[in-house]
Amino acid sequence: MRISAKADYAVRAALELAAAQDDGPIKTEAISKAQGVPHKFLESILNDMRRGGLVISQRGGQGGYRLAAPAESITVADVIRVVDGPLVSVRGERPPELTYTGPAESLLPLWIAVRANVRAILSEVTLADVAAADLPEHIHRLTELPEAWTNP
Numbered sequence: 001m002r003i004s005a006k007a008d009y010a011v012r013a014a015l016e017l018a019a020a021q022d023d024g025p026i027k028t029e030a031i032s033k034a035q036g037v038p039h040k041f042l043e044s045i046l047n048d049m050r051r052g053g054l055v056i057s058q059r060g061g062q063g064g065y066r067l068a069a070p071a072e073s074i075t076v077a078d079v080i081r082v083v084d085g086p087l088v089s090v091r092g093e094r095p096p097e098l099t100y101t102g103p104a105e106s107l108l109p110l111w112i113a114v115r116a117n118v119r120a121i122l123s124e125v126t127l128a129d130v131a132a133a134d135l136p137e138h139i140h141r142l143t144e145l146p147e148a149w150t151n152p
Contacts, residue, residue, distance in 0.1 A: 001087070001088055001114070001118055003080075004083075004084055005041075006041075006045060006083050006084060007079070007080045007083055007084045009035070009037045009041065009042060009045055010045045010048070010049060010079050010080070010082070010083040011076055011079050011080065011130075012035040012037065013031050013035065013037065013042060013045060013046060013049070013065075014049070014054065014055075014067070014074065014079045014127050015127055015130055015131050016030075016031045016034055016035060017031070017055065017065060017066055017067045017071075017127075018067060018071035018074075018127040018128060018130075018131040019131045021066065021067055021070070021071055024062065024064075024066065025057075025058045025062065025063055025064030025065055025066045026064045026065055026066065027063070027064040027065075028042055028043055028046060028064070028065065030064070031046075031065070045083055046065055048082060048083045049065075049079070049082055049083065050065075051082075052081075052082030052083075053068055053082075054067065054068055054069075054074060054078060054079060054082055055067055055068055056068045067127070070128070071126060071127040071128035071131060072126050072127075072128040073126065074126060074127045075122065075123050075124070075125060075126050075127075076122045076123075076125050076126075076127070076130065077119065077122035077123040079127070080122065087115065087118050087119060087122060088111070088114055088115035088118050088119075090111055095108065095111040095112050095114075095115050096112070098111065121139060121142075124136060125139065
């Protein structure tokens with residue numbers, strides 16, 4: 001799995017909104033500055049998130065963006081799917097749509113397992129969890145594995 005710049009920026013923007021969800025709308029410029037995200041790219045990302053139902057925009061002097069739902073109900077997977085599509089794809093196709101033959105036949109269950117594991121993590125962790133630095137314990141355990149921090 002590869003996390004695109006767009007997905008990374010979208011999650012970071014969503015986290016800024018989660019951290020300030022009780023403070024009212026936040027301007028794009030403030031999110032851009034806080035997270036070091038290019039302003040024009042962020043505008044496009046926030047528009048995708050608005051069309052995807054994750055954020056609400058408000059015009060005017062007190063305008064900006066805010067989450068469309070509580071941060072506790074929006075997962076990291078929700079954000080990534082809105083801006084990038086499926087969490088795991090192979091050649092742009094979803095694993096269940098693939099077929100393999102011969103010695104490659106067992107690739108399909110492998111790709112399905114990869115997708116299941118990615119979903120198991122990203123669909124469980126909410127914006128509120130990340131913003132509060134309160135990740136589930138089993139995720140912390142995964143990061144404690146020495147091979148988690150090295151490139152083979």
